[in-house]
Amino acid sequence: MAxxxxxxxxxxxxxxxxxxxxRQHIEPIYDAFICPLSKEIMKDPVTLENxxxxxxxxxxxxxxxxxxxxxxxxxxxxxxxxxxxxxxPSIALRNTIEEWSxxxxxxxxDMARKSLTPGSSESDILxxxxxxxxLASKNLSNKHIIRNAELLPMVVDMLKSxxxxxxxxxxxxxxxxxxxxxxxxxxxxxxxxxRTIVKFLSHEQSKEREEAVxxxxxxxxxESLCEKIGSVNGAILILVGMTSSKSENLLIVEKADKTLExxxxxxxxxxxxxxxxxxxxxxxxxxxxxxxxKLSMASYLGELxxxxxxxxxxxxxxxxxxxxxxxxGDMQSREAALKALNQVSSCEASAKVLVEEGIxxxxxxxxxxxxxxxxxxxxxxxxxxANLVSSDCDFDSIPVxxxxxxxxxxxxxxxxxxxxxxxxxxxxxxxxxxxxGLTNSxxxxxxxxxxxxSLGATISLVQFIEAPQKDLRMAAIKxxxxxxxxxxxxLAGCLCGSAGQLSSxxxxxxxxxxxxxxxxxxxxxxxxxxxMDVGLTRQMLDEGDFQIxxxxxxxxxxxxxxxxxxxxxxxxxxxxxxxxxTFVLANEPKAISFCRDHDLxxxxxxxxxxxxxxxxxxxxxxxxxNLSQESKNLTKLPELPSxxxxxxxxxxxxxxxxxxGLCRVHRGTCTQRDTFCLIEGQALARLVALxxxxxxxxxxxxxxxxxxxxxxxxxxxxxVSVLCEAEGIKPILDVLLEKxxxxxRRRSVWMVERLLRTEDIAYxxxxxxxxxxxxxxxxxxxxxxxxxxxxxxxxxIDKIPNFSGIFxxxx
Numbered sequence: 016m017a018x019x020x021x022x023x024x025x026x027x028x029x030x031x032x033x034x035x036x037x038r039q040h041i042e043p044i045y046d047a048f049i050c051p052l053s054k055e056i057m058k059d060p061v062t063l064e065n066x067x068x069x070x071x072x073x074x075x076x077x078x079x080x081x082x083x084x085x086x087x088x089x090x091x092x093x094x095x096x097x098x099x100x101x102x103x104p105s106i107a108l109r110n111t112i113e114e115w116s117x118x119x120x121x122x123x124x125d126m127a128r129k130s131l132t133p134g135s136s137e138s139d140i141l142x143x144x145x146x147x148x149x150l151a152s153k154n155l156s157n158k159h160i161i162r163n164a165e166l167l168p169m170v171v172d173m174l175k176s177x178x179x180x181x182x183x184x185x186x187x188x189x190x191x192x193x194x195x196x197x198x199x200x201x202x203x204x205x206x207x208x209x210r211t212i213v214k215f216l217s218h219e220q221s222k223e224r225e226e227a228v229x230x231x232x233x234x235x236x237x238e239s240l241c242e243k244i245g246s247v248n249g250a251i252l253i254l255v256g257m258t259s260s261k262s263e264n265l266l267i268v269e270k271a272d273k274t275l276e277x278x279x280x281x282x283x284x285x286x287x288x289x290x291x292x293x294x295x296x297x298x299x300x301x302x303x304x305x306x307x308x309k310l311s312m313a314s315y316l317g318e319l320x321x322x323x324x325x326x327x328x329x330x331x332x333x334x335x336x337x338x339x340x341x342x343x344g345d346m347q348s349r350e351a352a353l354k355a356l357n358q359v360s361s362c363e364a365s366a367k368v369l370v371e372e373g374i375x376x377x378x379x380x381x382x383x384x385x386x387x388x389x390x391x392x393x394x395x396x397x398x399x400x401a402n403l404v405s406s407d408c409d410f411d412s413i414p415v416x417x418x419x420x421x422x423x424x425x426x427x428x429x430x431x432x433x434x435x436x437x438x439x440x441x442x443x444x445x446x447x448x449x450x451x452g453l454t455n456s457x458x459x460x461x462x463x464x465x466x467x468x469s470l471g472a473t474i475s476l477v478q479f480i481e482a483p484q485k486d487l488r489m490a491a492i493k494x495x496x497x498x499x500x501x502x503x504x505x506l507a508g509c510l511c512g513s514a515g516q517l518s519s520x521x522x523x524x525x526x527x528x529x530x531x532x533x534x535x536x537x538x539x540x541x542x543x544x545x546x547m548d549v550g551l552t553r554q555m556l557d558e559g560d561f562q563i564x565x566x567x568x569x570x571x572x573x574x575x576x577x578x579x580x581x582x583x584x585x586x587x588x589x590x591x592x593x594x595x596x597t598f599v600l601a602n603e604p605k606a607i608s609f610c611r612d613h614d615l616x617x618x619x620x621x622x623x624x625x626x627x628x629x630x631x632x633x634x635x636x637x638x639x640x641n642l643s644q645e646s647k648n649l650t651k652l653p654e655l656p657s658x659x660x661x662x663x664x665x666x667x668x669x670x671x672x673x674x675x676g677l678c679r680v681h682r683g684t685c686t687q688r689d690t691f692c693l694i695e696g697q698a699l700a701r702l703v704a705l706x707x708x709x710x711x712x713x714x715x716x717x718x719x720x721x722x723x724x725x726x727x728x729x730x731x732x733x734x735v736s737v738l739c740e741a742e743g744i745k746p747i748l749d750v751l752l753e754k755x756x757x758x759x760r761r762r763s764v765w766m767v768e769r770l771l772r773t774e775d776i777a778y779x780x781x782x783x784x785x786x787x788x789x790x791x792x793x794x795x796x797x798x799x800x801x802x803x804x805x806x807x808x809x810x811x812i813d814k815i816p817n818f819s820g821i822f823x824x825x826x
Contacts, residue, residue: 042119048112051092052077060109061102067092068105120150124164131169137178144170144184151192158196167192167202174211179220186215186226193233200237209234209243216253221264228257228270235277245284255291286315294325298332310351313340317354326365334372342377353395360402367406370413379415383430390442397445404452411459423459428466436475440484447490454497464501473502477509480516489533492523496536499543507544507551518558525563530582538588546598556605564593565613587630590622594634597641616642616691616698623701629710636705636716639698642691643723649690650683679733680724693724699741706746711755718750718762725769735773744770751789761801764793768804771811781812
């Protein structure tokens, strides 16, 4: 017999915690069991011609080495030459060894059972687990022995140990025992064993996570276990997270990914993966599955909440398949496809992909199909179309009908308008949103406006302002805002009718404290209506609409409203609407009274300081121009006493009374509030400051307001003086030099000519070649009126002789 044996000599090198048993419990090993070459217990002993016995694998390796090295064929034990390589199986010895091993393993197995208890030491448990690993690794039949010995539940119990080493060894042992053994896998499906393993996926220790995911990978090879793993709450979520984690080691990521691939065999697991961001399995089934599977996956896709990036991915991957499914004659398939497309199309980028995939023709056909379509499907179709038209596509060039009609073709728009008139509120809202999307584009809005006019549908659309459904009202107001700049006169006529939609619009405008999108759109409609429509302005005065506008502007300026992203367009619209009252001052005494009562000159002057709000500054400057134009008609001229009889005959005998406190420009008594005089407040300085604005439209409006101080009917010489004192001469000349637009050149040439009527200014300007060049350029390239004025300006600085009669003399 061999000397002492540690009980596992045939299992290779031993680690410190190798399973060792007391020798008295194990049968001693005989030397005949040991292969002289491998020094391990033989599994397949064979005998050579000289009677020596070796492990088959070991002696075959020896023979191969002799042949490869050109050596004689000799016995490795006796070193004597052999005639043949014949090997005879030692069946009796093999049976004896197997019987011996079985007896020893039975003893060791019993010792392992006793060690796998909570009271055992960590060392004993680790040794027991190592023995089970080694036993299972020998052959598949040993796994049957381990199963019959009911060791699996005991190993699972070790997962609850407080020792990290024991937990890791237990996970590793379970993986080895269930590998390639379906019956052992089925045992693992019992109870909450799988749930316990899943918990280890969240452990802090990387080694435990690695062993747990490796075990789950083995278990996931069984279809029944796939369902069990997927049913554990959070299992798939954690696995998906592992595959996308950059902090996990590559082995864990790879095993988690392979586990998920196995779990894809179960439909519910695929749904869970999609819900947790792993969509590809669902999309694959949608592309390649059976008709029933495609229907199931499409239905679930329609229920998922997807990020915008994922929507684009889905559109590119299965967009075409969903469109084909939408064309299906099967109602369930069509409904599932439409719901999925509704979800996917709700992002501009993914909507564009769907348009490229050809969704528009079948969708429009579906929308306009007969009454055999369910209302819910029509609503979904309308919603999808509303999503699509919000994307950046050339809808005026994409055919959607059999005769190459586009979405903005007149007959298509007519069909949409007729549907709006003949359906319920939910579909009406979606169809209005389709028109909103089409009118958001400057390219397609004109076609839509033309179709609405030709059908006479303006009044029908305006009536939706009074819809009780907020979404429907909102869509209508946004549509009307988009159309207002192209259909201002038609809208004004409808709003001023007896139905009272204008008052309904102002109810929205004054609805609450916050500045909402609906309010910004509503005030935008009114702001785009024709400014010179006296009837509309008069109605707004009579109904107190301007009072609402003033109060809202003041609330915003004083910070009383809740800030929102719509406050800027809301304020811009309010100021533009308020400015319209200044366009009817000459013909409407009520308008003058309103402007006085609310000191609109002062309010618009304050609004000039709304830095960053170009439209507010521009509208305020235009309003101040209109107000200032009226100043010369409103100023109170002094009443001089009669000179008497002698004074009338001999004026030299009469003393002219001296009147003080009069406006230098308007020659009468002026105030900012009552006569709208720009000189009396801060307007002059603020308008001059805006001449340096980067927006040429703001500059143009400011220049127009300042020009009223040099207009006919006022004291032009004093107007020049006032501008000089306000340091406005140089900014005006700078506008002329920059000549950003034709309007600016025309207006600045007019003002410069009036400035140059003052000799001191003319003298100073005559020495500036830049001004002379700008005037010559205007004289040569301006329109007829500008050339006339430029000629007079050049005469003031002696650049053209006074006898030059190129143009008729005009004042």
